[in-house]
Structure formats: structure tokens, C-alpha cells
Amino acid sequence: MILLMTTAPPSNAPWFHGKRLPPLGLMYVAASLEQAGHEVQMLDNYLLQYDVTIVQELVLKLQPVIVGITCGSATYKKCIETAKAVKQVASNCKVVVGGWHASYMPESLLETPEIDYAIIGEGEQAITELANFIERGDYFGASSVAGVVCRGSSGFIRNEPKFMDMDELPFPARHLLPLTQYDRNIEFLKAKPADIMSISRGCTFSCGFCETTKLWGNINRQFSPQRVMAEVNDLVSKYGTKGIYFINDNFTMRKSQTVEFCDLLIKSNLDLEWVCDTRVDLVNLDLLNKMASAGCKTIWFGVESGSQRVLDHVNRCMSLEQIEGAFKLCRKAGIDVACSFMLGMPGETLDDLMASYRFADKLDADWCQFNVFIAYPDSPLWREMLETGKFTQLDDFLYSYKTDEFDYNELMRIQKQFFKNYHRTPKRVLKRIRREGVLNFAKRQLRLTSNDNAGVA
Ligand code: B12
Numbered sequence: 001m002i003l004l005m006t007t008a009p010p011s012n013a014p015w016f017h018g019k020r021l022p023p024l025g026l027m028y029v030a031a032s033l034e035q036a037g038h039e040v041q042m043l044d045n046y047l048l049q050y051d052v053t054i055v056q057e058l059v060l061k062l063q064p065v066i067v068g069i070t071c072g073s074a075t076y077k078k079c080i081e082t083a084k085a086v087k088q089v090a091s092n093c094k095v096v097v098g099g100w101h102a103s104y105m106p107e108s109l110l111e112t113p114e115i116d117y118a119i120i121g122e123g124e125q126a127i128t129e130l131a132n133f134i135e136r137g138d139y140f141g142a143s144s145v146a147g148v149v150c151r152g153s154s155g156f157i158r159n160e161p162k163f164m165d166m167d168e169l170p171f172p173a174r175h176l177l178p179l180t181q182y183d184r185n186i187e188f189l190k191a192k193p194a195d196i197m198s199i200s201r202g203c204t205f206s207c208g209f210c211e212t213t214k215l216w217g218n219i220n221r222q223f224s225p226q227r228v229m230a231e232v233n234d235l236v237s238k239y240g241t242k243g244i245y246f247i248n249d250n251f252t253m254r255k256s257q258t259v260e261f262c263d264l265l266i267k268s269n270l271d272l273e274w275v276c277d278t279r280v281d282l283v284n285l286d287l288l289n290k291m292a293s294a295g296c297k298t299i300w301f302g303v304e305s306g307s308q309r310v311l312d313h314v315n316r317c318m319s320l321e322q323i324e325g326a327f328k329l330c331r332k333a334g335i336d337v338a339c340s341f342m343l344g345m346p347g348e349t350l351d352d353l354m355a356s357y358r359f360a361d362k363l364d365a366d367w368c369q370f371n372v373f374i375a376y377p378d379s380p381l382w383r384e385m386l387e388t389g390k391f392t393q394l395d396d397f398l399y400s401y402k403t404d405e406f407d408y409n410e411l412m413r414i415q416k417q418f419f420k421n422y423h424r425t426p427k428r429v430l431k432r433i434r435r436e437g438v439l440n441f442a443k444r445q446l447r448l449t450s451n452d453n454a455g456v457a
Pocket residue numbers: 004006007009015016017018019020021022023024025026028029046068069070071072073074075096097098099100101119121122123124127198211215247248249376377454455456457
């Protein structure tokens with residue numbers, strides 16, 4: 001039996017629980033293990049926030065052969081704490097850690113003796129092969145699986161990851177988690193219940209703040225439009241889904257596939273509403289019109305900065321004019337626009353931050369989020385911060401930018417101010433009340449004032 005889990009959320013500031021979305025990556029891992037014949041159970045402890053003693057009781061009850069844990073850089077401490085707790089009550093059980101931090105800094109996890117294996121990159125095939133070896137007691141075989149990093153007789157053994165043909169992946173094992181416990185609503189969609197889906201992996205761009213190439217490589221792979229449609233049908237028929245948020249960074253990376261998927265959606269008559277994220281240079285009016293007729297209601301663009309100098313510095317490869325152009329095209333196509341800015345990227349000045357606010361105001365998106373930039377390992381901006389020494393260390397591996405003009409606390413203050421100034425103008429308040437209804441609007445305001453630095457989702 002294999003137990004897969006997320007850890008409880010980090011307790012230290014600036015982290016908070018955030019939006020309740022199911023752990024899609026872990027559900028993919030679970031589905032592949034099930035397909036290979038393993039019995040799997042899941043615990044989303046990021047959601048449930050159980051104390052480690054309850055995790056220990058569960059481990060004692062289930063007696064898993066393997067415990068698999070998702071680890072992000074912000075949940076590193078919790079991951080170590082969980083691994084230790086598991087081994088304390090089940091010393092023979094193998095602890096396998098995967099996810100973002102395991103992909104970027106696997107060795108930092110293996111310094112903890114209670115963690116047996118770290119998995120870099122795509123988890124499905126790696127953990128399935130690893131589990132097959134572990135269940136046969138073949139630890140030599142286990143230490144040579146692609147994507148696995150472990151301790152060897154003379155240091156760490158690191159096997160580079162392999163990538164799968166995406167269409168071979170089974171649908172995420174949504175049946176292993178009670179979807180009713182999650183927020184099945186998305187800010188920019190009226191349709192409820194709404195769920196998340198992922199259709200692609202990897203990015204060909206090299207933005208300075210992003211670290212995903214370490215996870216997925218520099219290539220972009222996608223499910224075929226038919227595979228995406230099959231999962232949409234599965235969601236609708238099994239879970240009554242009416243809205244979908246495609247969480248990938250560049251939904252329209254391959255325009256012809258996006259068009260093909262839209263045609264399939266239109267033909268299906270499912271009448272679904274959906275939201276996606278993409279880059280401003282990956283849309284045109286024909287594509288947007290097609291997406292709108294297939295039910296796309298909102299597109300989220302990462303604008304990041306209103307200063308061209310900063311955009312260039314972080315290798316964004318886009319211009320302010322392109323951004324304005326894409327917003328106009330969305331409006332023409334009848335699609336709402338959401339966007340986000342990052343405050344405090346290396347090289348930014350107070351003037352740049354003000355330029356970002358002015359640009360946000362000019363773009364006048366339907367929803368706009370300002371996030372304080374936190375550098376994640378092992379992104380180019382993370383390395384730049386460490387090299388220049390201009391940082392505040394927030395946690396073991398997380399840093400924010402510091403200059404003579406601002407530090408992390410000042411950035412947090414500016415962020416709250418920007419957020420308030422942007423969203424509380426009478427015109428924008430009225431617009432959102434009209435769209436969301438008074439009750440939803442009031443509820444969201446309450447949540448946002450306590451959770452302003454949403455960061456994701
Ligand atoms: C949806 C989402 C969420 C959801 C669901 C989180 C979850 N557990 O899946 C919610 C809102 C809850 C969330 C919360 C947080 N998130 Co989030 N989130 C995302 C988002 C948008 C998509 C993730 C996703 O589903 N990807 C698709 C799936 C298929 O990929 P995957 O999750 O990476 O999983 C694959 C591998 O990582 C690996 N894998 C993952 N887990 C495991 C476990 C084992 C045992 C194995 C073997 C393999 C394995 O195999 C999977 C399949 O191939 C990404 C950004 C992005 N566009 O990717 C950010 C992102 C992952 N989140 C991030 C952050 C920072 C957070 C929070 C810390 C935010 C906060 N302030 O609290 C928390 C931490 C959550 C946690 N449990 O650790 C960062 C992580 C960066 C880092 N270096 O750690 C990202 C990359 C965004 C960013 N750059 O800021 N998040």
C-alpha cells in the first residue's frame with residue numbers, strides 16, 4: 001500500500017493557507033501507481049492541516065510500504081518534519097519526496113536520513129518504477145530509476161529524469177480525494193462547480209523569475225486536444241463540472257492545438273465556461289474569437305512590470321505595447337482580462353514600482369493582483385540575488401529583494417496599498433458587484449483583506 005500526501009502549510013510568515021485547490025500533481029502520481037496495480041491512498045494535509053501525531057496514527061493504521069510526500073520550497077521544513085514523524089512509527093517504510101523543491105534541490109532533502117529517495121521532475125513514471133523495485137526488495141534497481149536521487153556508498157546517486165508521452169498518462173485520481181472539501185469556484189467564472197485541469201508541461205521561454213525548466217525541461221509538451229476533451233467529459237460526467245480553470249502558464253503555446261480543442265468543445269455542446277493563463281505574445285484576434293465562442297470567459301496574463309527596463313532585465317521578451325495590444329484584443333473578443341504584477345524583482349527601483357501601478361491602472365484589467373516577488377531556487381533571479389547580496393532571507397531557501405529604498409516589509413506595505421487603490425475605486429467596485437453579486441463580493445473582500453499576498457491561484 002502506498003500513501004501519498006501533501007504536508008501541512010508552512011506556519012511561518014509570510015505563508016498562509018491560500019485557496020483550497022486539490023493537489024493535481026499528486027493525483028497524477030496516484031493515478032499512474034493505481035494503473036500499475038498498486039493500492040494507493042491520499043492525504044491532502046495542506047488542506048486538512050493535521051498535526052504530525054495524526055499523520056503518525058494514519059501511518060500506523062495503513063502500514064504503507066512507501067510514503068510519498070510533495071515538497072515545495074516553502075513547505076521544506078514541514079516535509080522534513082513529516083518524514084521524521086513517519087519513520088518514527090514505521091522505520092521500514094520508504095519515504096519518497098517529489099515535487100518542486102525535490103526537483104530543484106534534491107540533495108537538500110537527502111541530508112535528512114529519514115528521506116530515502118527524492119524524485120526530480122515528472123513524477124508518474126519515476127515513482128511507479130521505484131515502487132515496483134521497492135516492493136520486490138530490489139534496492140539496487142531502485143537506485144537506478146530515471147529521475148531518482150538517493151544516497152549511494154560514495155555520495156549521492158543522481159539519475160537524470162525522462163519525460164513521458166503525455167497522452168499515456170491516466171486521468172488524475174480525483175476519486176481518491178473528496179472534491180467537495182475544495183473551493184470549486186474560480187474568481188473569474190460564474191459557473192459552479194469549477195475545477196482545475198492541466199493540459200501541458202514545460203515552457204520554451206526563460207523568464208528570470210521562473211524555475212520550471214528544472215521540473216519539466218525547456219520543451220513544451222501537451223495532451224492532444226482529444227485527450228483534453230476526454231478529461232473534460234470525464235469531469236463533467238463524474239463530478240458535474242461546469243467551469244474549468246486551466247492552470248498552465250501558457251495555455252495557447254500551440255495555437256493550432258488550442259483551435260482544435262476549441263472546435264471539440266464547441267461541437268460537444270457542453271456549454272462549459274473556462275479560464276486560462278497565457279502570455280500576451282501567444283494570442284491573436286482569430287484565436288481569441290475562437291476561444292470566446294468555445295466558452296473562454298477570462299484570460300490571466302502575467303504582466304509582471306510596467307517598466308520596460310525591468311521586463312527586459314528579467315528576460316520577459318515582451319513589450320508594454322504588446323501587453324496593451326493583447327488586452328485590447330481580449331476586450332474585442334469579449335473575454336475578460338485578469339493580470340498580475342510582481343513587486344520587488346532584482347534591479348527594480350521605487351520608480352519602477354510606481355510605473356507598474358500606473359500601467360496597471362491604465363490597462364484597467366477586470367482583476368489585478370500585486371504580489372511581492374519571492375525568489376525560488378534555482379531561478380536566474382534567485383542566483384542574481386544571492387550573488388549581489390541584496391536580499392532579506394525569509395526562510396531556508398526563499399529570499400526577497402532589498403535595496404536602500406525598500407525591504408520585504410516595505411514591499412508588503414506597498415502591495416497592500418496598490419491592491420486597495422486599484423480595487424476600491426467606485427467604478428471597479430461597481431463593476432465587480434455587477435459581475436459577482438453583492439454577497440460574493442463581500443465574502444471575497446473579507447478573505448482578501450486577511451490574505452492579500454495570494455501569490456498563486
Ligand atoms: C495549483 C497550484 C497550487 C494549488 C495546489 C497545490 C498542489 N499541492 O498541487 C494550491 C493553491 C493549494 C497551491 C498552494 C501552494 N503553492 Co502552488 N501552484 C499551483 C500551480 C498553479 C499548478 C500546480 C500544478 O498542478 N501543476 C501541474 C502538475 C501536473 O504538476 P506538479 O504539481 O508539479 O506535479 C508533478 C511533479 O511536481 C511531481 N510531483 C509532485 N508531487 C509529488 C510527490 C511525489 C511523491 C512524487 C514522486 C512526485 C511529485 O510529479 C507531478 C506529476 O508529474 C503552480 C504553478 C504552475 N503553473 O505549475 C503553483 C506552484 C507549484 N505553487 C507554488 C507555491 C509557492 C505554493 C504555496 C507555497 C503558496 C502559499 N503561499 O502557500 C503553496 C504550497 C502548496 C504545497 N502543498 O506545497 C510554487 C512552488 C515553487 C517552489 N519552488 O516551491 C509554484 C511553482 C508557483 C510559483 N512559481 O510561485 N498551489
